[in-house]
Amino acid sequence: MTQPLTLHSLLDDAAAVHSDRRVLSTGTDAVSYGELALASRRAAHLLRAYGVRRGDRVVVSSPDAITVAVAVHAASRAGAMFSVLHQDVRDRPLEHVLGDCEPTAIVTDDPGVSTTAQAHGVRVISSRELRHAPEPGPDADGRSTPAPLGVDGACLIYTSGTTSLPKAVVSTHQQMLFAARAIQDCLGYRADDIVFSPLPLSFDYGLYQLFLTFLAGAQLRVGDVAEAGPPLLRALQESEATVLAAVPSVSDRLAWLVRRAKNKPKLRLVTNTGAALSERTIADLREAIPGLSVQLMYGLTECKRATIMPPDGDLLRPGASGRALPGTEVFTVDDDGERLPAGEVGQFVVRGPHVMAGYWRRPELTAERFHRRDGLFPELRTGDYGWMDDDGYLYFSGRRDDLYKERGFRVSATEVEAAARRVEGVSSAAVLPPGPRTGKTAVLAAVTELDGPDVLARMRGLIEDHKIPRRCVPVPALPTNNNGKVDRQALTDLVQDPAPLRKEHAR
């Protein structure tokens, strides 16, 4: 018996069994497995009719999860690679993506995104046209088009790195299939589960909720941006969700909401990724929702997921982020790349079939991060640091200096600083990532005559909104250390004590 090799086979296999069962819903719309499979098959013909060929790229920018799901599976069937963009990716950041991956088509209803795409010669397809593509005629090409191979590219996920512009992690069909199956092995979604995900599908864990749902034959309810906020509780209750896919900010909010609610949601499982979840939040959720299990995880787009805790494993091993996925390995290395024993802090390295193909058109960076031992065997150097215990549990201690998480998004300080310097009137800028001294959100220090809110307002359009720090403090100069690099300690002092500074807030 042969294992299916393509990403869309997950949908087709599930649709063969549960054709009439609801698979995906939003606050206003729903589709069954059969409808989604059919719509994506028709949409694949539409893509081909618009000239999308094997190996081409298709970009998707839509707030509608069903449109994204149709587009993703249509691209997979057509042998093209899809890239789902966050809706904040517009103007300059969008131009970067379009120039970088040179897509043949983009699926969007956003007028601004459409205008930018058309200016780059990219065919714009509306969600309506995509979702209601007609049944192709008997002589439509497609039957003659060979199916993609398991080793072909399936997906590009743009991610911030140490470079000033985002780069795309490329995943092949078989890498995504392995990752999805391994995650489902650990999480065990069930056929009767209703999975609620308030995460955008541009975020890899949000996207993979689709594949995990298909593997279980379950239902997925995708929440919109508003439903991730205060209305979260009500959305969970109305959807009768049993599983919540969360990042810490979502869980923190839920803990606040459930503490004061009379009726508790029926959740049996909360999974957490993105950053460490506070023990207080976990305890609050467990107390408020009887029978709830929590599974903590660690990973990065370059291998999708590295480790997962067993259900409620945090109670036995506080501070751990799980064990390597089945069939994979995680260990630490020193600065020379030599493997370290358990208990010693080093850089995490990941091996296994889930280590993705590399970065799109970035051979040097790919060689560095997707290192090949003995020139042959891929191992992912994560750039994250921590240690493993004797039983193979991972303890995360930090990322490289440059990257930080804000509101669940991975943000590169270099990228934010580059955008701030593009603002007219800003001569230099440095970001202080969230930390014990800066607080929960990043602070931008800028050498400028403008006031802080002005700088932030003028950064819109230069970079995605969610990457713009919430606070900007004008400083007379950026303190530097002996190497001429920004002295972040001294800068933190300066920002913390604004007495010698000009007005920061005009409150």
Add this chain to the structure above:
Amino acid sequence: MTLKRTDVTAAMETALSSVLERPVTGLSGQTRLFDDLHLDSTTMLEMLMELEDSLGLEVDPEELEADDFETVDTFTDFAIAQLETRSAA
């Protein structure tokens, strides 16, 4: 005590200035919370928590609907309804 819409708007401006760490003034009824003010799901909850303190608003989390958070007007309607229910109870 009856609260006027302008009181709610003023309280929102104060709350938003604190949450967004920038001065927020001149809100109109049609101002959209996500698109115009760039609130996100986290800042939305923070605003709500501020208003609980300043207006004495006590929201029932099971009553919170996405539609209420669309514009300054829809949120004001929601806040006033919540406050009236409370004083009637």
